[in-house]
């Protein structure tokens with residue numbers, strides 16, 4: 001079986017998951033489900049970034065004092081439960097405080113050191129704690145980090161450095177030779193300009209920190225959290241602990257994230273891999289950043305939306321659907337509950353829900369509940385499956401949903417909805433499964449491969465259907481939000 005290995009960023013857990021974190025994770029899950037249905041052996045890696053200094057502060061704030069590990073264990077459960085509630089079908093949820101990750105990081109450090117790419121040097125500069133990164137004057141807006149709206153600190157330290165600039169030419173050559181390595185195109189231009197004009201060697205250890213993985217051979221320093229975090233993509237599939245699994249899945253087929261962290265993934269990370277003598281991931285894709293009702297989501301503004309709360313109010317499939325329907329994948333966008341309610345009423349309740357209930361009611365009324373002989377379906381979109389495949393594999397996820405909805409609108413005029421249920425499976429799995437069961441399929445049909453099924457007219461005549469519960473009940477209490 002062909003493998004497909006994809007990853008999300010590992011998230012900082014100094015707070016609960018937001019709809020921002022949910023967005024990337026849901027998109028990754030849609031792709032994981034899609035490739036599984038296409039018969040691939042999928043490995044979906046997600047998890048949490050635990051060796052950050054912010055976690056030490058968060059533990060203190062949460063009243064855990066110096067029991068950082070206790071705080072992390074608690075938060076890990078919150079994040080896992082959230083992802084489970086959102087129906088994220090991850091293969092592994094990695095934590096960077098795990099033993100096998102530490103072993104992988106040590107092994108990796110040695111490889112890079114042997115290559116001669118680690119040296120001791122002095123660092124003086126501006127550091128943004130939110131980014132866990134040194135920043136340039138030119139990155140700041142009004143003296144503040146544009147992502148965290150805080151002034152960076154001035155830091156002077158003796159650190160280990162990674163010879164990133166030694167890889168400038170190799171990185172540029174790789175990007176030139178593999179046009180799909182960085183996506184979308186706008187990000188590719190940004191990365192090329194960064195590598196050419198701004199990239200410097202990076203400090204990969206901290207002498208002032210007490211939390212994190214110690215530098216092998218020098219306990220007075222901790223490994224820089226980004227150097228450690230990126231390696232999760234290797235340790236997640238067995239690097240340093242399980243050679244067989246590692247050989248099977250590495251290199252990754254896709255690293256997904258938002259544009260805020262693309263530099264780390266398209267410059268530092270591939271250079272680290274080159275230095276360690278390991279193959280590079282096939283693609284790094286960055287979607288945009290979204291605001292909430294036009295404002296940046298932030299704790300200080302108090303507008304950080306909780307995916308669990310939204311899921312409990314509207315349904316977890318509704319959140320999955322809305323995020324990918326509303327925001328063009330790869331571009332910036334805006335999230336608003338008012339828009340979610342609109343799309344709920346119009347597209348989920350009226351169009352999809354109505355299609356399913358009409359078709360089944362008619363079949364029960366006029367056909368005693370049995371699928372009739374084929375009548376021909378002259379107006380259906382003959383190119384549905386190829387358009388679907390092309391758009392989803394190019395990561396144009398919003399376009400895939402648009403194709404689905406075009407077909408739902410057409411199908412509303414015809415009694416043929418098995419295809420609709422199948423194409424919805426990666427996006428809103430719980431709903432799609434309910435539709436298939438109402439159409440008379442065994443529940444296992446929802447997880448079987450699509451081999452041989454990607455065409456219209458395969459609903460077997462004579463199959464018994466049953467009208468089930470309403471998929472998207474009207475929301476009477478529109479404004480009460482309960």
Ligand code: MSP
Nearest residue numbers: 009010011012020021024049229230257258289290
């Ligand atoms: N720990 C690092 C990543 C290390 S990966 C080796 C980190 N963590 S984070 O918690 O800050 O997560 C950043 C990611 O969260 C973004 O790249 C994106 O995937 C997701 N998002 C968080 N808020 C978001 C929006 N408002 N909009 C879109 N994506 C958002 O960086």
